[in-house]
Amino acid sequence: MISLVYMKQTVFSGIQPTGILHLGNYFGAIKQWITLQEDYNCYFCIVDLHAITVPQDPRKLHEQIYQIAATYLAAGLDPEKVTMFVQSSVPAHSEGAWLLNTMAYMGELSRMTQYKEKKSNQDNVSVGLFDYPVLMAADILLYDTALVPVGEDQKQHVELARDIAIRFNGRFGETFTVPEPLLPKVGARIMGLDDPTKKMSKSASSEANYIALTDTPEVAKKKILKAVTDSGAEIKFDPKAKPAISNLLTIYSLTTDIPIPQLEQQYAGKNYGEFKQDLAEAVAKFLLDFQTKLSAQTNEKIQAILKNGAESADPVAAKKIQDVHQKMGLGVI
Secondary structure: OOOOOOOOOEEEEEEOOOOOOEHHHHHHHHHHHHHHOOOOEEEEEEOHHHHOOOOOOHHHHHHHHHHHHHHHHHHOOOOOOEEEEEHHHOOHHHHHHHHHHOOOOHHHHHOOHHHHHHHOOOOOOOHHHHHHHHHHHHHHHOOOOOEEEOOHHHHHHHHHHHHHHHHHHHHHOOOOOOOEEEOOOOOOOOEOOOOOOOEOOOOOOOHHHOOEOOOOHHHHHHHHHHOOOOOOOOOOOEOOOEHHHHHHHHHHHHHHOOOHHHHHHHOOOOOHHHHHHHHHHHHHHHHHHHHHHHHOOOHHHHHHHHHHHHHHHHHHHHHHHHHHHHHHOOOOO
């Protein structure tokens, strides 16, 4: 009798250790990871090499790496189930980016939406910022990743990784798994509290835009109560006609796990003020629970977890690089 061994598909994702993590980061990415860790072979990275594509304060960057790792753990990622590591601790990511640069085209990189947005805010744009999507492709392809959980704003980068994988496989033979983006059904793009036409962003000019995971419950309540609303009074999910209320309904649903249709029914005939007051309480409770878990994390624990994660990821990524070298005819046999 033949025994069939079930091979889990691989998932890869990561977050930059820059700025303040907010509800958009949590619900757009991390919350989804908690579910995925049960059924997939997961690599969750802290992508510090991506962070330095724009100027960073080295000391602050180092502190933020620990903060992101603490957030991963407080959210519920289990280092016994996932591989959690810092990108720069695995050299194959840097080398992989260089090798894949030879498979990427200037035209397709210049069309990346995030690049066009970021370069408009800078006087001098680094080559690294331009090349950011190729490094992301290397991150993904090194581990034969099948699924990449991302927000809408990163979907274009996953599509580039797919193109590069297909291009490489076509030229050198089957080498890389062609990944698929995995977007959450709800919450893939949490919008700003001050402007529901733009996503919640840790680089926003106003703190009224986002609710940071480190905001006190009192501060978060005030931000919710001051959040913009739409004309009219109906509490209904309609992103086109009522983008502000639809965004608040999304946050409410994700914070409490109450389906949006149920919330619509619950607040039928009620006013925006009552709705926002209840949402503010729900968000405050979520933050209080999360921050209790966050404060329990220690640097010693985090350092050990990240070291173990890098030691697990490194041989996997190095083996893929070795395969790429052989396919491309590099080195001495």
